Amino acid sequence: MLRVGLTGGIGSGKSEVSRRLSGHGAVVIDADKIAREVVEPGTPGLAAVVAEFGDEVLLPDGGLDRDKVGSIVFADAERLKALNTIVHPLVGERMQELMDAAPEDAIVVYDVPLLTENDLAGFYDVVVVVDTPVETQLDRLTSRRGMTEEAARSRIAAQATREARRAIADHVIDNSGTIDDLKAKVDAVWEDLRSRAEAKAAAKPGDPAP
Numbered sequence: 001m002l003r004v005g006l007t008g009g010i011g012s013g014k015s016e017v018s019r020r021l022s023g024h025g026a027v028v029i030d031a032d033k034i035a036r037e038v039v040e041p042g043t044p045g046l047a048a049v050v051a052e053f054g055d056e057v058l059l060p061d062g063g064l065d066r067d068k069v070g071s072i073v074f075a076d077a078e079r080l081k082a083l084n085t086i087v088h089p090l091v092g093e094r095m096q097e098l099m100d101a102a103p104e105d106a107i108v109v110y111d112v113p114l115l116t117e118n119d120l121a122g123f124y125d126v127v128v129v130v131d132t133p134v135e136t137q138l139d140r141l142t143s144r145r146g147m148t149e150e151a152a153r154s155r156i157a158a159q160a161t162r163e164a165r166r167a168i169a170d171h172v173i174d175n176s177g178t179i180d181d182l183k184a185k186v187d188a189v190w191e192d193l194r195s196r197a198e199a200k201a202a203a204k205p206g207d208p209a210p
């Protein structure tokens with residue numbers, strides 16, 4: 001199994017890249033998506049969150065009011081810790097299940113928005129960074145995601161710089177061109193991932209690292 005960490009700033013094109021890699025056969029693990037799934041209505045995760053935070057964090061339809069939870073935990077480190085104590089192990093379990101279900105020769109791509117910020121490069125065999133000029137990020141976030149320019153700028157400013165991301169990358173995918181340009185770049189990266197996965201599978205367990 002080849003473990004690939006995929007990261008990039010908000011609006012850089014990470015989701016487009018992970019979709020393309022998934023189309024090639026990668027097993028994509030999206031940490032943010034899993035974090036939402038483990039607290040869906042009817043889950044033990046949601047029951048635990050309600051036991052901790054009360055009914056006030058529920059929406060009328062029974063789903064979790066994420067804005068409400070956010071406003072509680074971002075103002076109080078202890079409450080954030082309590083939330084993480086519930087959610088992190090559930091996310092870890094689900095990730096492990098997905099990994100166990102992946103075939104031995106799988107290329108597993110972890111979509112980790114804060115890989116650089118949380119210093120997680122060491123967990124992966126390969127780090128792929130999607131890199132986009134800030135002006136392009138702003139343009140995509142305002143035109144396609146309906147964010148205000150101010151909100152988009154502050155989200156970008158709260159994340160790692162392009163330089164910090166590039167410094168930990170094995171592959172930098174420049175997404176300043178068209179979607180077709182991006183697809184071609186992803187295809188080239190996929191070829192490299194495949195050869196790395198083959199080399200890793202061929203190396204016998206006791207062999208010295210190359």
Ligand code: ADP
Nearest residue numbers: 010011012013014015016140144177178179182
């Ligand atoms: P991320 O997951 O990194 O936040 P997305 O992949 O969702 O970013 O991309 C943000 C938006 O920009 C999406 O609507 C996406 O379709 C669009 N987008 C991504 N790459 C390009 C590109 N090269 N040209 C035009 N639009 C793009």
